[in-house]
Amino acid sequence: MKSTLTRLKPRLRHPGRYQVVQSLKAAAAAIIAWALTGWWLAAPMALMAPWAAVALVQGTVYRSVRTAGQLVLMISTGTLLAAGAAALTGNTMIAMVIVLPLTALLGNVAPVGGQGLYASTTALFVLAYGSYSGPAVGHRLLETLVGAAVGVAVNAVVLPPVHSQHVGGLAAALPRDSARLLRDIAEGLEDYDTPRAQQWHQSAKDLLAALSELYVGRGWDSESFRLNPGHRLRRWTPAPSTDWDPVWARVANRLLALTLTLWEAASEDRGLPRPPVSALDELGRVLSAAAEACEACRSIMVDGAVDEEGQDRRNAALAEAFRALAAVKDQMNGRGPDAGAALGSLVADCQALLDDLTPNEGDADVGVLRPRV
Template sequence: MRRPDRYQLAQSLKAAAAAALAWAVTGWWLEAPMALMAPWAAVALVQGTVYRSVRTGVELVSMIAAGTLLAAGAAALTGNTMTAMLVALPLAVLLGDWAPVGNQGLYAPTTALFVLAYGSYSLPAVGHRLLETLVGAAVGVVVNALVLPPVHSLEVRRLASALPGDCARLLRRIGEGIDEDYPEARAAEWYESAGELYGVLADLRTARAWSTESIRFNPGHRFRRKGPPVPSDAWDGVWTRVSNRILTLTLTLLEAASERRLLPRPPAGTLTELSTLLTAAAEVCAVEQDVTEHGPGDETAARRHEHLTRAREALARMKRGEPAADPDARASAGSLMADAQALLDDLTPDERRQAGPDPRCLPVRPGHRDTGNT
């Protein structure tokens, strides 16, 4: 159990306020005979985004109307509650499963049960029930749109900052842990950590989808406090390639250390220079984390250039090193050099601009996770 964050608390309070307001409008002002439908609909429509509230509202009202009409029609035809249930419920469940309304399909049979259980299926009762549902839906959507409408951009910025930081920490661990006799267990740990980078990438894609959806129909997103621009989708592509390079590199190191593989270890000189290269590349990733959190600047550009230069010098020394006598060892060293060069190319800004626009020069793109994102 985690402590609720600000977003969850805000949405919970908004749902309670929407339910109370819907109850007041239908129960006190309209004097509806069964005001339960209004607060029920209002609570259900305080969703994670305003767009989702509107879309869910259409689906929910459709299913509640269908369940109400099916139950009222079955009761009018049969004149018996049990028989009406046997007629209406299969149709309501089938409709809820068949219609493209997602989880809202459950409201059709649930409403049919309410109508039949309370015996409120006369024409005036059906009209009141539909009116209460419409009022509750409208209250839920309006409250979600006007009271702290959720904008899911902080999660994108947090994950975009976490990814370069995770890469930096992993590259630093590899650089500090490589030696001529590094153990297989250590290489296996590097490889496992490199695979975990894809989890961050998947979370980032999900957060971008939430961010894009939260902008739609949202009247309040322009008034939120702005931070540094959120990197564009092209930025994700760059760090996907960086993660791929790290994974491939750690796999080569693992296979070279494994006794079950015939691939020999690279020469000691190659590993020494690779250690220097990866340590410098880790610092480049750390600079990118600073840029993501605080924006670009001359100082960060100078730091990036310094660390990239040191990494490319180490790569040049790797290439000039004395080749191993064993052809398999040369292949192992060549694979590491190719992966390292590709990694540095992906971390170089010029290469990034070829892959797409510089993400730091783009405005925040309204780019769907539902915690801590307001």
Template sequence: MQSLKAAGAALLAWAVAGWWWDAPMALMAPWTALFLVQSTIYRSLLSALQQLTVVVVGTLLAALAGVLTHNTVAAMALALPLTVLLGNYARFGTQGLYAPTAALFVLASGSYTGPDIAHRFLETLLGAVIGIGVNALVFPPVHSRRVRDLRAQLPLSSAELLHTVADGVAGGYDEEQARGWYDRAQRLTDVVTDLREARRWSDESYRVNPGLRLRRRAAPTPPTATWDFVWDQITEHIATTIRTLAEPARRPGLAPNARDALAALLRAAGDVCRSGEHTHIAGPCSPGDVEQVQDFRRSLARASAAHRRLTAACTGRHPGLASTTGGLLADTRRLLSALLRIAGPEAVLASGPFARRHADQSADG
């Protein structure tokens, strides 16, 4: 779509410039319009400001070099190094390339008079107006789909990984399996990074976008950035827990009842993640979300109960294993504390006293 819009803007600019100035070979207007149909309207405006600046400076430098040397080759030797240096200035971004290009247009035409220079400036301005106008009025770009896709992927991938680890803990696993789990956990943190980048891109596409009020929202607005922060913590604690399980010293340190409790905890935590896909932070639930919220709370209660059994199995009858299993208990407690934040304080109050105790322990550090 962006390519078609850019081509259409260039053709429109060429037609308008040719009709207005009776100059069918005018290049500055379509050239400017072509490169100002950017991925967001805000980026189009920013690029227009940058391009107008570099085109004006590049054109003036080329005209000055032509007047001083009266020779095209000598003028190029004088103007091009200066415009290339200007184009490398970081504030101009990718638009800096057009400073030497504008200088080449002027020197190749061999016209340095005031009216000719003013004509080029007006062409550039016309192209900028047409490029921005086409981008803003013809299917204004809004980039929210990737945010929704990643937002849906993260809970499901987390749930799938936790269920896989739970099955492995219950049936026995080796070091190679644990390393594979940890690699998958690291990829979850990469998804969070991608989500942050996609949200920045989406937020930019909503800036100075006149077409937003004309759009029908096909999907609900994605949660705020607080959701990203919560899932950043969850994926980090999942990775930490799996790293603890991958350590050779941890595997023989779990008694059968502790292993069963850990498997139940991880499986319930996976159910919390899956239910949390439909649960918004600290927001009122629509009638269609009531069942998902109830599933979330039941899964959270099962995870809390399993953590209590794991604590009793590791410290009640086997005090000698405390040094081995203490890290695992702390990792899973932090994971549950992060899961509690998915649905806000309401989930803590509804999930029983053990869940509230986890929240208190997390607050105490």
């Protein structure tokens, strides 16, 4: 048991404020729905109300409303089909043989996402408990409606979820992690080995994974303002502009290519020789200055056009990076074809990286980087 817990511990994540709030809201919605149907209405199958309420405390108010319609439709369909089959056949087993294939197929083909499962599970509940008389069916549908209403109401009224803060954290992490990787490469260029180069390449892949997470998060952020009655009353910080997303996508891809070249140059299985130490030293200066530019861009992302200090810091770092890159280019003359290929690939990736971090003409005053065509 101890060894199992030790293996699982690194995979366990500390719950954030959002997870805690949504979990408590789901529990509260279930308790309220149970109190209304089981205690006040004395419904015979009050389980349906808290079941629906928990399912409808979703990540956005809009998603709760949309899911409520889908869930009620599937539960109603499963209930009516099961009750009808039981009434016609008078036998629970035969009714299951008739209804379950229909509800399972309906759940898979209907455009209701994961709510399609409720058609089959509801039909099973109806037939297993024998609650398919007219009053029982009416109670089941009423309990479902009460639970759906409670779940949507709790999610909309009690701290309705807004995802701007989460998206802001994801966006700010991209320049921070890019700068961290660039500094790590710059510090280890002179004597790096294959495992370290492989680690750099994996870190570059992680940047692309973080970018995908950001794209998903922006979708949640946009959706969280739809049908949200409380977003104007809550304090929130807008996420950085989407104009920056293509920039960090290109930076991540440049780093992926750069680290792949370094990895191949360090591998004994490849015929690509390692660039000379003098060139690697200058490349280290390029990458250190690029890391400084990334951190300056992060400051501009957060503060916007008012961050003149961040703009000056970025411009100075880019100027230093281009000077160091010019020194690397001077060392390319006279190299052998293989050594020139490795160094040329690194120079091309660094040139593209610096171009991506440089604002287009007219954008430097506002601190916004525009996608390059």
